[in-house]
Amino acid sequence: MSIGFLVRLKPRGSVIGLQDHRAAAPEYLWEQIGTNISVGTDSPGKLTLFPGDRGFLIGSLYHRHGPAEPVSTFPTDEMDKIWATRGQHLVESYWGCYVAVIIVGSSVFVLRDPSGALPCYFSASAGIATLASEPRNLAKVGLLTSGIDCVRLGRALLLGGLPEQRTALSDVQELLPGMCLTIEGALLSTSSRWDPWHFAANDAGRSFDEHAERLRRAIEACVGGWSKQFDKPLLSISGGLDSSIVGACMKKFRREFACITMTTDDPMGDESTYSRQLSEHIGKNLFDERFLLDDVSLDRSSVSHMPKPFGRLDANAFDAAVARIAKQEGADAIFTGNGGDNVFFMSRSARPLADRYLKEGVSPGIFATARDIHRLTGAGIFHVFAQGFRAWRNSTRSYEWRTEATLLSRDIIAAAKEGGVHHPWLCPSDKGGLPGKAAHIAMLVRMHYSLSAYSKRDGIPVIHPLASQPILECCLQIPTWQQCNGGIDRSVARNAFSAMLPPTLIARRVKGSPHGFSFQIFARYREEIRERLLDGYLANNGILERRDVERMFLPNRKINVGEITRLLMLVDAEAWTRHWQSNLVSSAPAS
Known part of the structure; x- marks a missing residue:
């Protein structure tokens, strides 16, 4: 989501002058929090100040239970819980797209929501901590002076966009989703406030149909909540499962929106037949646009606003076409189904077989899951069991992140690998996680870079509702073997929306490609x-x-x-x- 902000925090005993920040970012509206914190934003309607100089929240927030109505004020008892838990109450009782700053005595706690929908970067210099929505905002106040870190740049290219606290810009660090930055004087530290393994280990023994019903309700609530924030969104569709689900939910909650699909000259990239089926089903206008070479420039990175690269040049053509139609139609947001493959665990591995064995032991269900994977992948049944055994044997290890070393020098590969690969979500706390769930969680980690990279297009906010926290938590509780039930990928999601979408879209298994x-x-x-x-x-x-x-x-x-x-x-x-x-x-x- 596109919300620009810049926050400056100084130790007690010194005063920050607003005039300096206004000069650096005159397009922002500035507020002073006490005598030591100032916050500027281009979206003042998204800034909620906590009473008594206790901090603030920037972004969109919804109650966890009940109607998904935006929250703009807090009753006294709720504010007391947020303050007493240093923000943990926000994670457990609300969801949304936000960065919260909570002041407790001389300490400051900065919390980024688990979806990662609102980026947050930070830097510290001369006792001043600065938070920003984009690295360029840190440059505005003179903090980016050390240049590009070549090893971290090589590491970004090797690790395929793995979100890490350190970035390829030497002075910029990222506060990862679900993490809390604690500032105590000149000391900065981070800790995890949301653990996906907590939900992955708690499926509550629900049936396939029960999980499908819970997932449908969660998606409807989240898409409905986001839809209420905008007057005239544009929905990017492909006719695939994920964007179709978003379209079906938007139809239920909105009267006015249009759709756009992108087509290439190559038949593999022409999904317009499926896109038309969806647009006709939900009764919305469809713009069928083409990828244009004139929208591609070797001088323009698709991720120039990010603190490390892992974009693709062809993305500029997609962005340009979508932004043109959005502006032409007066759209105030762009909705997508991005992240659906990751959230719904679109996998063709034998890991679900290992998960089921670890949960149930030898049971009839083991053979049913092996047959499902056989149908899904076409692999022989003995090969499925061999791969499942291999996944089970490696289940005590941390997830091994895939690397891509093609065309990188041997020296940079060696330097980039130093220190290993670490992410707070990749290793279960009990060292005995399910291999299928480890892969599912790694897919959630993998989607965060692209969601942050494409949080806006030409100034128009981009909303990825399927990455919302309640949907993540719901899907993490679905056993991986249910996700391939019947030999069909994303089986629970397909079942959840089978009554709301045409059968051809529910059954579609082949994806297009640009x-x-x-x-x-x-x-x-x-x-x-x-x-x-x-x-x-x-x-x-x-x-x-x-x-x-x-x-x-x-x-x-x-x-x-x-x-x-x-x-x-x-x-x-x-x-x-x-x-x-x-x-x-x-x-x-x-x-």
Whole structure:
């Protein structure tokens, strides 16, 4: 969601002057909290001040139970609970898209909601802690002076966008979703306030149908809550399950919205038949737009606003088309089904078999799940059991994050791997987590970068309702073997909305792809991509292996879709480095 903010916190005994911040961000409305905290935002309607200078919340908030109505004030007893629990009451009794700052004595607690829908970055200098919605806001107050961290940049390219506290900008750290930043004087520390394993371990023995009903109610409540925030949203659809579910729920709660779908010249990227079925079913106008090469520029990164790169050049064409229609139609938000595959656990592995064995032991259900995985993947039944056994054998280990080392230099790979791969959600506290649930949680971690990267398009907020906290918690409680019930992926979600969507959309199993457009980009810019990757920032700083890059461009060499995807990601990263080299500013230390 697109809410700009900048927060400055100073130790007690010193006073922050608002005039300095107004000069740095004159487009923001500024508020002073006591004598030591000031907050500026471009969305003053989303700023809730806590009484008695106890802090504030920026973003959107809803009650956990009852109608999903926006919360803008707190009764005294609720405020006391929020303050006494240092914000934990917000996580347990509310949901939304927010960053909360709670002041308790000389300590400050900064809490980011578990969905990660509202980005939050921080930096500390000369005893002043600064929070911001985007790294560029930190630059406005002179905090980005150390430049790009090449090792962290290489690590971002190696780890595929794994969210980490440290970023590729040396002065910028990210407060991860569900985490709390504690500020005590000049000391800063982080701790987890929301643990997905708490929900993954608690399925309460519900049946498949009971889980489907709970999921339908949770999604309807969340989509309904988000729909009430906007007057005229635009829904991006593909005719796939996830965006169709969002469309069906929006139809129930909204009278006015339109749909948009994107099409390539390649039949693989033409999903308009399914998109038309959805738009006709929900009775909404559909804009069928095409990916255009003129919307692609090698000079413009799709994630230039982020503190590390992991975007794709072709995303600019999607963003440009959607933003054009949104502005043409006067849309005040863009809704998507993004994150659905991750939240609903779209998997083709044998891990659910290991999960069921760990939960039930040898039972008739084991053989039923093996048959489901066989139907889903086409793998032989003995292979399914062998892979399930392998997953069970590795169940005491932490989840092994996938890396992508293609075209990176050996030196940068070695440096980037130092310290290992850590994320607070990837390792269950009891060291005995279910391997299928570990993969599910890793999928939730993986989606956070893209949700943060695409929180707005050309200034228009983008809403990803399927990533809302109640939906995450509901899906985490669904056993992984139920998610592939009957040999069908995302089976619980399909069942939950079978009465609200056409059978052809519920049954659709094949996804479209814009890969054809990626080939068009590569064909037009082939030589320029080669030049930038062989003599750009990444190569000149030892991040790329030049010889491997050169081999990609040998005459008559056939290139596959995976290689083109990697090259477009790397040239997007090259544009990211150019953006930050030109925008990192040096200034006197902030006062």
